[in-house]
Amino acid sequence: xxxxxxxxxxxxxxxxxxxxxxxxxxxxxxxxxxxxxxxxxxxxxxxxxxxxxxxxxxxxxxxxxxxxxxxxxxxxxxxxxxxxxxxxxxxxxxxxxxxxxxxxxxxxxxxxxxxxxxxxxxx
Numbered sequence: 001x002x003x004x005x006x007x008x009x010x011x012x013x014x015x016x017x018x019x020x021x022x023x024x025x026x027x028x029x030x031x032x033x034x035x036x037x038x039x040x041x042x043x044x045x046x047x048x049x050x051x052x053x054x055x056x057x058x059x060x061x062x063x064x065x066x067x068x069x070x071x072x073x074x075x076x077x078x079x080x081x082x083x084x085x086x087x088x089x090x091x092x093x094x095x096x097x098x099x100x101x102x103x104x105x106x107x108x109x110x111x112x113x114x115x116x117x118x119x120x121x122x123x
Contacts (some may be wrong), residue, residue, distance in 0.1 A: 030069055030104075030109075030111075031069060031071070032069055032070060032071035032111060033071050033072075034071050034072070034073070034075075035071060035073055035074040035113055035114040035115070036070075036071045036111055036112065036114075037067055037069060037071065037084070037086055037111070037113075037114065037117075038067075038068045038069040038109055039065035039068060039092065039099075039109065039110050039111075040065055040066050040068055040108075040109055040110075041064070041065045041108065041109075042064045042065055042091070063093055064091060064092070064093055064094075064121065065091070065092055065094065065110060066089070066090075066091055067088055067089060067091075067092060068088065068109065070084050070086055070088060071084065072084075073114075084114055085114065086114060086120060090120050090121075091120070091121040091123075092117045092118075092119065092121065093117070093118045093119045094112055094116050095116055098112060098113075098116035099111055099112040099113075
């Protein structure tokens with residue numbers, strides 16, 4: 001029976017942790033591949049701080065999102081997985097027109113690559 005080295009055990013744990021995903025209303029059955037992630041954009045407020053209501057046409061495209069699912073990570077030149085820096089439940093800031101928009105059960109999601117993410121919003 002073989003044993004894990006410390007380095008391979010950490011990769012094993014990171015792989016299994018990073019491939020988990022959260023089902024949201026049982027409509028989320030996606031498992032992203034490689035260094036991709038599925039996010040749900042956080043919509044902008046409809047009312048400004050001064051009380052002005054914004055019509056749909058005046059709203060900007062969201063740049064923050066909740067991470068719903070993450071892939072196992074990209075592979076390096078040796079074929080080893082590179083762990084993702086983002087995990088399920090994080091709130092991320094991403095480039096305005098990045099990713100692919102998909103619609104599932106009337107809800108809008110984005111599939112982003114890890115390099116599209118600019119920052120993780122700390123709580």
